[in-house]
Amino acid sequence: MNQRILKVLEYKKIMEQLSEQAASSLGKEKVAALKPSSDLEEVQALQRETDEAAQVLRLKGHVPLGGIFDIKPSLKRTTIGGILSALEVLDVASTIYGGRMLRRFIQDMEEPEMPILRELVDEIAPMKELEQEIRNCIDDHGTVMDGASDKLRSIRSSIRTYESRVREKMDGLTRSKSSMLSDSIVTIRNDRYVLPVKQEYRGSIGGIVHDQSASGATLFIEPQAVVEVNNQLQEARVKEKHEVERILKELSEQIAEESSMLYHNVSVLGKIDFMFARAKLGQSMKASMPSMNDKGIIKMQQARHPLIDPSEVVPNDIEIGEDYTSIVITGPNTGGKTVTLKLVGLCTLMAQSGLQVPALDGCELSVFDEVYADIGDEQSIEQSLSTFSSHMTNIVDILKNVDHRSLVLFDELGAGTDPQEGAALAMSILDEVVNRDARVIATTHYPELKAYGYNRPGVVNASVEFDIQTLKPTYRLLIGVPGRSNAFEISRRLGLDESIIESSKEKVGVDSQSVENMIASLEESKRGAEQDYEEAERILEEARTLRQELQVKWDQFEEKREKLYKKAEDKAEKAIQQAREEAETIVGEIRNMKSRAGMKEHEWIEARKMFDEAQPNLAKKKPEQKQASKPxxxxxxxxxxxxxxxxxxxxxxxxxxxxxxxxxxxxxxxxxxxxxxxxxxxxxAETPYKEKPMAKVKGKGFHVKPELDLRGERYEDALNRLEKYIDDAVLAGYPTVSIIHGKGTGALRTGVQNYAKNHRSISGYRAGGMNEGGSGVTVLELK
Known part of the structure; x- marks a missing residue:
């Protein structure tokens, strides 16, 4: 299809809606490449795919497509020896898991028949071992875990030991040199532990100056006593970095070995996501699967333009290609003629793209090699020359290429020039296109074309209905009825003098009046037929309702009868049980006397069997249907x-x-x-937030909680408190702390998280869990 027709019919807007339905970038990539196909078998295959996905959505309501990523760039890097980051490796594991979950979801479904989907998911390789290997090394936050290797565990253990030794020494200096310090805290500069020393005591505390305050009154000095331990700590951190890189390299090499299989998985997952995106779009439009043909036949009942608000759109019945190949639509401006043209053209493009169309079940559409359209709003009289030239340029291009496998849409054919010449041109152009056996829908104002359909085989008139009472169009399409002039009726309702109207009628030719009367008669007949049809539909609906009510009554009757039967059977069963117990007693007594009676054992067994068989067969209670629990x-x-x-x-x-x-x-x-x-x-429900126990900072006379409450604080004050608290928390040895900022406008939460991104002692952060305060809390992970 040429790009111009896709733009004119607003095909791009449908693609934008389709892209929103895709669950992953893989599906969106498929949507971006989608174009209408002119191959009947390919279109039918696409429609079957969409229909299978739609059936799954109807039965299950959803499909598990979460956690799937476009890992193709990462795979390409691994094949050329690149090393992936921890997050990239985690995306690979997530995609493997997502594919396996989707495979299991489809395979576990018993209904309906889904040959296409089942064949596709069978091609997804589980690759559980590779996923498990990644999960053993990287946590859900994209951090390489201590257990990824024995060496990494040992290195991180030594890091914690060095940090503890540094804190002990720094705590001692804080106590002994408190008068020389601006604040009795230990902070971090350039990844090294330092003390905030007053400028005048610079020489009293030997060490390395790493930073100073903005005023210059405070120097951040690393005491000589901890320099060596700090060096050892930095060396351990470098070793940690190298070991993490080694682990990621090994994982990247394993991914590279499985890259071909992963590429195939991604391809299959993208196709499945694309299928379900098409099905979701159809579901949102209340669309149905069209049957496709290559004979130029279009049949749609209650078709709706997919880009018009569903609460405002007027559905119409459209049929072309069997009894007639061309439709000429006449009627007033803003009556819906152009919308009808775009509806047919856009639905055709959607169907040839494998999308369902917004019409009732049983619709039928054709595959065309090309869809041509000359659609544009009429301009003013002053611009008539440019308007006519523009229309003619498009029409000339269309006539060069149109054939029997073309759909042609003409809007206001012949407009923009002298009415007589325009009408003559319009009829000649229609004749040419009709003779080439193309499918044509044209709109026009010219009265000369009202009789066109009566004089040409394969051509039918149509019009958009106009309500004389309200002086407004109804936007309903009337096939077989040409549009008629409503000038006299409208003028009368608007108050024009009757004598003027009658004088005008005398000046109109007899033939024109006869045609108008014929059209009025056809409209009245069609309206009457539609009313009869609606009445029949109403009666049918009442009959269906009555049948449902009778079915409910019958089910209640059956249930009541079953209860009565059960009650009688229970009563009979109790009587039989009582008789059985009495018989058992008598049999036992007689059995004790059997030696005197001379009876043999097998005779007693036979008599017992006859007694058991004499019990009546009672009807079993039918299993009760479980009522669906309310969500x-x-x-x-x-x-x-x-x-x-x-x-x-x-x-x-x-x-x-x-x-x-x-x-x-x-x-x-x-x-x-x-x-x-x-x-x-x-x-x-949410569990109330519980205050955590406090921890005492070594060497200090106050306590530090594992959480900091900033609610109600001004932004600047809150960040100042946060900075001091992080230093205390690092010294306390907390692996994680909770910052309570509340939900509010989100400004304080954003400030806390931005601070966390740039702080050297904070390795990461996340929102609080459901038992941690939710989005009103940010959990910081400390180094």
Whole structure:
């Protein structure tokens, strides 16, 4: 398809909507490359793919496509000897896991038949060993773990030992030299522990000056007593860096060995994501799968333009290609003629791209080699020459290439010039296109074309309906009825003198009046037929409702009858049980006397068997149908902090905030996603935040908690408190601390996290979990 037609029919907007439905960049990449196909078999295959994905969505409501990344650039780097970062390696493991979960999801489904999807997921290699190897080395935050190697564990153990020795010495100096210090704290500059020494005592504390305050009154000095230990600490950290690089290199080499299989997995996952993106778009449009042909036949019932608001769009029935190959639509401006043209053209492009179309089930569309369109709004009289020239330029290009496998859309054919000449040109152009057996839909104002469909085989008239009572178009398309002039009726309703109207009618030719009367009669007949059809539909719906009510009554009757039967059977069974017990007693007594009666053992067994068989067969109770439990989220108001299950991803998360009516932002791991309430299942409410026990900083006369509450603080004061607190927390030896900043506008949270990014003692940060305060808390990981 040429790019101009894609632009004119706004195909790009459909692609933008489709891209939003893709769950990964792999699917979005497929969407970006999508173009309408003119190969019937390829289009039919695409439609079957979309239909299979749509069936899965109807049955399951979602598909697990989370955690899948485009790892192709990373794979390419590994094949040329590159070393991936920890996060890149983690993305590889996540993609392997996502593919395996998708494979299991499809394989576990019993219905419906899904040959395409099942064949695709069978091609996904599980690769569990490689994923496990990565998970053993890298945690969920992209950090290489101590257990990745024995050497790394040993190095990090020595780092902690050196840090402890440095803190002990620094604590001693803090106590003994407190009068020389600006503040009795130990801080860090250039990755080394230093003391804030007053300028006048510079010579009293020997060591290396690493920094000074803005005023110059405070020097940050590394005492000579800790220089050696600090050097050892820095050497250990360099060894740690080298060991981490070695581990990542080994993992990258393992990934490179499996790169061909990973490439294939990514390709399959991208195709599946693309399939489900098309299905999701169809679901959002309430679209249906069209049957495709290459005979130029188009049949759509209740078709809707996909880019018009569903609450405002007027559905129409459109049919072309069997009884007639051309439609000439007449009617007033803003009546919906151009929308109809774009509807047919856009639905055709969508169908040839493997997308479902917004129409009722059973729709049929054709595959065309080319779709041509000359569509543009009429300009003013002063611009008539340029308008006509522009239209003619497009039409000339169309006539050079049009054939029997073309769909042609003409908007206001022949407009922009003398009416008589324009009408003559329009009829000649239509004749040429119709003779080439193309499918044509044209709109026009010219009254001469109203009779065109009656004089040409394969051509039918149509019009957009106009309500004389309200003086507004209804946007309904009437096939077989040409548009008629409403000037006299409109003028009468607007108050024009009746004598003027009658005088005008006398000046109109008899033939024109006859045509107008015929058109009016056709409109009335068609309207009456549609009313009869709507009445029949209403009666049919009432019959369906009555049948459903009768079915409910019948089921209730059957249930009641079953209960009565069961009650009678229970009563009979009790009587039989009582008789059995009495018979057992009598048999036991007789059995004791059997030697005197001379009866043999097998005769007693036979008599017992006859007694058992004499019991009646009672009807078994039918298994009761379990009533579908009502989703938890429909019976409870969700609140920030509540733990929920995100059904579309099959993952647990925490409510962060309500973003709209029945819409929430949910924290799922490190991701924040927006979800509708219907896609959330309540698990449990937020656990109240509990204050953690305090820890005492060695060598100090005060305590440091593992959390800092900044709520209510001014921004600058809060960051000053945070800076001092981090130094204390590092000295206290905390691996992690919690900064309570509240939710509010988010400014304080942003400030805390920006501070964490640039602080040398902070290795990472994350939002608080559901039991840690949620998004109102940021957890800092200290080095």
């Amino acid at each position: 938890k989220n429909e019976t409870r108001e969700l609140k920030p902090g509540d733990e929920v299950k995100l059904l579309t991803l099959n993952q647990n998360g925490t409510i962060v905030e309500q973003t709209g009516k029945n819409e929430y932002q949910v924290q799922v791991g490190v991701m924040k996603v927006k979800a509708k309430q219907k896609d959330l299942e309540f698990i449990k």
